[in-house]
Amino acid sequence: MDPTVPEPEPFEIHMVTSADSPELSHLRWALLHSSVVALDAEWKPKLTRTHRPGPEPKPKPEPEPGSAPSFPTVALLQIACRVRSRGGSPVFLVDLLSVPLGSVWEMIRDMLVSPSVLKLGFRFKQDLVYLSSTFCSRGCQPGFDRVEPFLDITSIYHQLKRPNSGKKLPKDTKSLATICEEILDISLSKELQCSDWSCRPLTKEQISYAAADACYLLEIFAAFECRILTEGENLSNITELSTSTASFGLKEILMEPNTCNNVLRTKVCAASDIVKSSTFKMHDYTMPNSWTSSGNIFPLEECILHIVRKYGERLLLKESDTKPRPSRKKGKRPSSANAKSKEQLECKGIWESSTPWDLLLGGDGCPKFLCDVMVEGLARHLRCVGIDAAIPSSKKPQPRQLLEQAYKEKRVLLTRDAKLLKHQYFIRNQVYLVKNLLKNDQLLEVIETFKLNISEDQLMSRCTKCNGNFIQKPLTMEEAIEAAKGFQVIPNCLFNRNIEFWQCTDCHQLYWEGTQYQNAVQKFVTVCKLNEQSV
The missing domain is CATH 3.40.50 (Rossmann fold)
Known part of the structure; x- marks a missing residue:
């Protein structure tokens, strides 16, 4: 039973596993031609050794001065690029356990500090600490100590939801899965976050998960751009986002009358194209003289310049950030x-x-x-x-x-x-x-x-949103339209189809038997092994 959720677009994924691979050359080209880059990292956890009966182990020698601190090793670096010269956003998964770090150290360092590339991340400071430590431990000195210009996805979400509350973020920040669900209407599973990223080869599920984490950061930023473009005709006159739309989701803000909900993703993903074709000017912004030295031969687009100037920040590591915090349980042995x-x-x-x-x-x-x-x-x-x-x-x-x-x-x-x-x-x-x-x-x-x-008749028989039951009798199209007024948008593409609607008795969410419903039923038939029971 399909709520109003568009099908996610497939990602163009490139695995970088060696220094002489064509994927690495493609990554270098993409970074030189990208205006926005989304970053994420997966690391293998640092396992603590438990005490076992027997002789005391020999004490470890003290680390040499200047040696890299002991942090978890980053196993995979995800880089999603929004390329200027062509459509699409390729996602590169750099296998840091296979690629010689010296072959990518300079490229990553230049990208992180390039003023002509806006970097996106979600709570990326910890990733940066671990990434810098990983490269330093392999002799790539110095490590990465800053990222600029930088924009945290949490800040974007905060501006979309509470545009007049300033730059100060609330202490209770949302997870990336929650942000994707509220802004993009996409369900992002985080169940593979704690999987072992040091095992090779990576599974298809791990590759898809890692690519999605980076790619959706670009889509959330594109939604933010689209929001800014719809709020005013001149970027230089935009001072604050309108509060009249702060209580609505992005879907309701962008939706025009008689427009199918499935075009939402098209509007979101086309935001960068709108920016490129616009004639907005920002005469009060001066591009730093150092932008050409970064290797990137393009300046930022006008809309991105405005976002950088108004909302951008610098991610800077302090000396205390590069030192591991002592464990509270140090000295205790089970x-x-x-x-x-x-x-x-x-x-x-x-x-x-x-x-x-x-x-x-x-x-x-x-x-x-x-x-x-x-x-x-x-x-x-x-x-x-x-x-x-x-x-x-x-x-x-x-x-x-x-x-x-x-x-x-x-x-x-x-x-x-x-x-x-x-x-x-x-x-x-x-x-x-x-x-x-x-x-x-x-x-x-x-x-x-x-x-x-569990029987097949039970599948998708409860509201996944609130755990409520569905009404016993399905709704007709006319009844569904009446029930959805001021609450939910029914895509126009469903009007010509003979389809039944179901409504939750508790939260009043509408569902229908669409493509996602059929896919979900088939998925749980397999998971619950219902096919084996019927044999």
Whole structure:
């Protein structure tokens, strides 16, 4: 059942795995011809060595003065380029575990400080610290200590949502997945974020995930450009974004009457073309004299110059940023008692007795789960297969609040936080510790553990947004148009199709059986192994 979400465009992905590869030459060319570059990085975590019985290990020698600090090693650098001379935004995945770092060090350094290339990132400061450390550890001195001009995607989101609140960002910032969903109407899965990025070869899912992270940064920036262009005819006169549209999403702002919602992505992605064809002038901006020395032979477009001048910033690493913070647990060694306690906690994740919804215990026989913040993605998957899966009623619930909600609503609490099992007031088998990391595996684990009966008729039978039920009778086109007034936009491309609409009884979200619905059904048929059950 398709909400108003456009299908994502395929990415032009290039893997850079060697110093003499044509992909590296393509990357050099793209950086010289790009006005905006989106950056992201994936690293392999630095694993701490646990203490084992036996003789004390030899103390490690002190690091030499000037040596690189001990940070996680960046395994993959994602660079999405908005090329001036042709359409499209190629995404380059630079494998820093395979490419000699000396062959790309100068190119990356020049790009990071080039005044004729706007760099985009999402909380990129930590990535920059790890990236600089990785290159320094391979003898590429000095490391990367600054990025300019730079624009954080969090700042763009903040300006789109609260245009008159200044540059100061709220402490509680949104995740990239949330920003993509609110600005682009795209569901960005982050389940592979914690996968092992040091293993080679990378899986297709890891490659797609890494490319999407960088490419969507460009699309969010294009949406910001498009917003600025629609707010005024002269860029030099724009002082603040209009507050009248601050409460609406980008989709409602750009949508014109009688326009199909599927053109949203076309409008967003064409924002840079609008900028190139515009005649806006900015006489009060002076291009630095050093821009030609960076190697990039083009100045920035007029709209980007305005954005850089008004919203751009410099990402600068201080000396304290290059020093690893001491661990609070330094000197502590896990005792055998602690190890035994941890083993007991893991064993508690095995379900051994009846469930709260058991008819013999006064339940209604319908499985119900409560998914904490660590498995919110699992909640959406459970809803997709027709299982009642709620999330905590408060944003930052205490363990006792989770227990009270689960007990009151006769649910089983699903979590990956083993610390929750330490609380003595949790009744026996009130909590299940999910073992798998990926959502599809988590879903199958819950189905098999609790012996849930899933049929194809149940698929997509609950609202994935709020966990509500659908109305029993489908809506006609006329009824759907009436229900969507002032709430949701129905694409014009659906008007000539004989299609049924469904509406959530709680949040009133409209759904219909479109392409994404069919794809989702096929996906969960495979995940839940329904084909095997029918044989």
